[in-house]
Amino acid sequence: MTFLLTKTPKRVFFCMVFLALLGPGIGAAETDAELLKQADALVSYPGTDFYAEYTLVLDKPGQGRTTTVAAVFRRDSRETYVIIILEPLATKGQGYLKQRNTLWFYDPQSRRFNSTSSQDRFQNTNARNSDFTRSNLAGDYKIISGEDAVLGRFQCRLLTLEAVHDDVTYPRMKIWISDDGLVRKSEDYSLSGQLLRTSAIPDYYQIGDKYIPKRILFVDALRGAMIDGKFVNEKTQITINNPSFEGIPNSVFSKTFLESVNQ
Amino acid sequence: MFYRFFNLVILALRYLYRNRRRYLFLLAALSFGFGVVTVITSLKDGMDHSVYRAAQSHYAGDIVVAGYDNDSKTQFRTTEAELILEAVSAARLDPSLIVRRTMLGGKGILYFNGTPVRQKYILGVDWENEKEYLQGLPYTKEGFIFPEEPGGIIISLTSSREMGARLGDRVILEVETRTGQKNTGSFTVMGVVRDSGIFGTFKSYIALDELNRLMSFGPGDCSSVGIFLKETGNLEEKTRRLQEELEKRVPMGPLVSDRDELARESKEKWDGIRHFIVTIPVYLSEVAELLTALEVIAYFLYAMMLLIILVSVSVTYRLILHERLLELGTMRVLGFFESDLRQVLILELFFLCVVSLFVGFAAARLAAWGISFMSFSYIPSFEIFMSEGRLKALFLFRTTLVNVAAVMGVLLPVVWFPAFRTSRGSLPEMLSGGNL
Numbered sequence: 128m129t130f131l132l133t134k135t136p137k138r139v140f141f142c143m144v145f146l147a148l149l150g151p152g153i154g155a156a157e158t159d160a161e162l163l164k165q166a167d168a169l170v171s172y173p174g175t176d177f178y179a180e181y182t183l184v185l186d187k188p189g190q191g192r193t194t195t196v197a198a199v200f201r202r203d204s205r206e207t208y209v210i211i212i213l214e215p216l217a218t219k220g221q222g223y224l225k226q227r228n229t230l231w232f233y234d235p236q237s238r239r240f241n242s243t244s245s246q247d248r249f250q251n252t253n254a255r256n257s258d259f260t261r262s263n264l265a266g267d268y269k270i271i272s273g274e275d276a277v278l279g280r281f282q283c284r285l286l287t288l289e290a291v292h293d294d295v296t297y298p299r300m301k302i303w304i305s306d307d308g309l310v311r312k313s314e315d316y317s318l319s320g321q322l323l324r325t326s327a328i329p330d331y332y333q334i335g336d337k338y339i340p341k342r343i344l345f346v347d348a349l350r351g352a353m354i355d356g357k358f359v360n361e362k363t364q365i366t367i368n369n370p371s372f373e374g375i376p377n378s379v380f381s382k383t384f385l386e387s388v389n390q
Numbered sequence: 391m392f393y394r395f396f397n398l399v400i401l402a403l404r405y406l407y408r409n410r411r412r413y414l415f416l417l418a419a420l421s422f423g424f425g426v427v428t429v430i431t432s433l434k435d436g437m438d439h440s441v442y443r444a445a446q447s448h449y450a451g452d453i454v455v456a457g458y459d460n461d462s463k464t465q466f467r468t469t470e471a472e473l474i475l476e477a478v479s480a481a482r483l484d485p486s487l488i489v490r491r492t493m494l495g496g497k498g499i500l501y502f503n504g505t506p507v508r509q510k511y512i513l514g515v516d517w518e519n520e521k522e523y524l525q526g527l528p529y530t531k532e533g534f535i536f537p538e539e540p541g542g543i544i545i546s547l548t549s550s551r552e553m554g555a556r557l558g559d560r561v562i563l564e565v566e567t568r569t570g571q572k573n574t575g576s577f578t579v580m581g582v583v584r585d586s587g588i589f590g591t592f593k594s595y596i597a598l599d600e601l602n603r604l605m606s607f608g609p610g611d612c613s614s615v616g617i618f619l620k621e622t623g624n625l626e627e628k629t630r631r632l633q634e635e636l637e638k639r640v641p642m643g644p645l646v647s648d649r650d651e652l653a654r655e656s657k658e659k660w661d662g663i664r665h666f667i668v669t670i671p672v673y674l675s676e677v678a679e680l681l682t683a684l685e686v687i688a689y690f691l692y693a694m695m696l697l698i699i700l701v702s703v704s705v706t707y708r709l710i711l712h713e714r715l716l717e718l719g720t721m722r723v724l725g726f727f728e729s730d731l732r733q734v735l736i737l738e739l740f741f742l743c744v745v746s747l748f749v750g751f752a753a754a755r756l757a758a759w760g761i762s763f764m765s766f767s768y769i770p771s772f773e774i775f776m777s778e779g780r781l782k783a784l785f786l787f788r789t790t791l792v793n794v795a796a797v798m799g800v801l802l803p804v805v806w807f808p809a810f811r812t813s814r815g816s817l818p819e820m821l822s823g824g825n826l
Contacts, residue, residue, distance in 0.1 A: 188504070246570060293569030318567060318606070321574035349562060349574075351504030358504060 159273040159286055164265040165308040169338045171261040176375040177201040179339065180213075182366045185252045188352040188359035195250050200379050203261040207380045210259060211388055212250065222385035223256065230256055231382065235389040240382060246296040253324065253345035253363035257296055262310075264288065264302065267295045278312055281305040297323065309338055322348040332370055339370045398730060402737035409738075412713060416706045417746055420797070423699035424750030427692055427793050429757050432783035434688040436758075437775035439784045441677060444777070445670050447523065448511070448589035450489045451616025452670055453629060455636065458643070458656050459568070459663045465656075466493055466613035467568060468663055470640045474615045477635035483628050486620045489520055490612040492601045494565055500545065500594065501562040502553035509549065510592040512565060514601030514612070517542075524595065527583045528778045532557045534581035543577035544595040550582045557582060563596070567606040575604050584778055591773075625669055633667055640665050648675035677774060684775075696800050704804045707739070711812050718812060719820030732813040739805045747794060758783035 183195040196214040201207075210223040220235035225245070232243040245257040268288035276285040283303040290298045299316035309331055315324040325348065330341035343365040350361035378384055406413065446452060455478075457468025468474065471490055478488060492514035500507045517524065517536070525534065530547060535557070543561060555561050557579055564574050577596060585591070602611055619628070629645065636642050643666045646652040652672060674681075711718075721731060762780045766772045775781065812820075 244570070246566075246572075290571070293567070293571055296570075296572060298567075298571045298573075315572075317564070318571055318573040319575060319604075321562070323564075323572060323574070349501045349504065349564065350506055353503050361504065 420746035421749040425753040428754035436784040456614040502555040514598040542580035544581040735809040
């Protein structure tokens, strides 16, 4: 620094300008990364178990609506979850068990477990099996860019993300994080940049320092139908009821539990 | 001697014509029997052929070298296509065509106007190399535009109907990359194929390079190298030779003899890519039981039909001979030798048989043509035996020859013994119209 001050005052000036320009950028990148981590942390529950009843209403344009009700048991500390279908009658008793990287699907009619992919559609809705696991955006994606954006009544930070490994369903994403650190909207893109799905989370429950989405709306960008000459997207709305952070017995996170539910 | 035999032939033909009313039922019975036998065997041959052809065109070759990528979620990938081609050349297989294909099974979805149709197979093909094959596909009457530029897709009629997409429409293809991520591409429909067989109902073709790009394969990568042979005989020996050459060049799995063995071997864990040689009989071993059951049913019906021919000819012929006893006795009185009489009787039936075979064969072709318009969709999994949605009969020369020999073989003893007995009968008995 002495060298700069004494020998070349011009250099000092340029360095100061450079730092002035770069400074806010570095700061923003750090803030965005922290924001992303915070968004993950607010909807992850590593210290407790989580239970809620999910009602999924699939709206297929021109074909009406179908409702699926599922009980979701989550234990983020072990990256596991169990989902049991409660309605409709035709699929009642079907279940999912996630154990680390393996996702099992149980069919009570055949009484068999088959491994399935977390990238597959959940019960033919616009939700993916991976949507029920804890959020790990900061670990799965790197931030390409960030900018301020307004989303309805929310002042948001819009982040463009790119996957850092191949284990995620969507290689590219855009997410809108509101001032309170909660994800309000996301757009999922294919590797070639085609919009595949838009998700919106307008409301959250707050229980202590934890947040749980009240409603999630998934809009499929590719599925839908032409109604009166206009393209209407297929949608799925998830409503989450009766959330609880009470302890869940270990036996729930097992294949035996899924089998016993149907007996 | 020849002149005598020639006269006997003429005489037999004249007698056959004069007794045509008597022989009419026998002609009908023989024609019907041979017709049914021919229909059974030609349908069986047609089904075998349809299954083999469907598998051969789907897997692209009589011998296929497939790369099993243990790190990839899509499984089929090889980065050693050039070395495989080198091995094929060294194995002296005398191929008529070698094709490289990339295949995505069950993970591709086509979208048009929001309607998704999951594809059982997305095939990446080299348009130029497989031009002849692609042009020969059974397209709808709208035809097929050969894709001069990238971005073309050939879809099945079922997919086209479900999506409502037609020739020239833009569809979106969603696939999974080799590591399981979503990727999409936009394609123009260049052809709609009328293929409702086991492999073709939900199958689409796009350019090899484009599927490679969508699936994050390298530019020279593919799922398999298929070898069409000029001569498919001695397949095991050719496969063994190719295996030896491949083992010198690329990581290989063992030779497998059926689909179960292939499934067992491919479930083993290894690093990177291992290659397996799969022949069409190996691919078809899954339907081997079905084919065997089909053969058992066909041969049972075949035997039953021969039995019916045997009984009906035997009874009818004896009746005809009984009716003609007086006439035959008179011939003997006029100086016919027993052997000449016997030969006339046998020749009569021989010519009747020849006429019956022609009539039966013509009737069989007509019946097979009629059957090809029938729907068998109510029989589960029956579409594997069909070609372009139809049950097609195949009239092989060898099979027809066997059928003719079988009918003649049944007929000869049935005719010979009554003819022999009649020609040697006592004259008073014959002239009085007595029993045979």
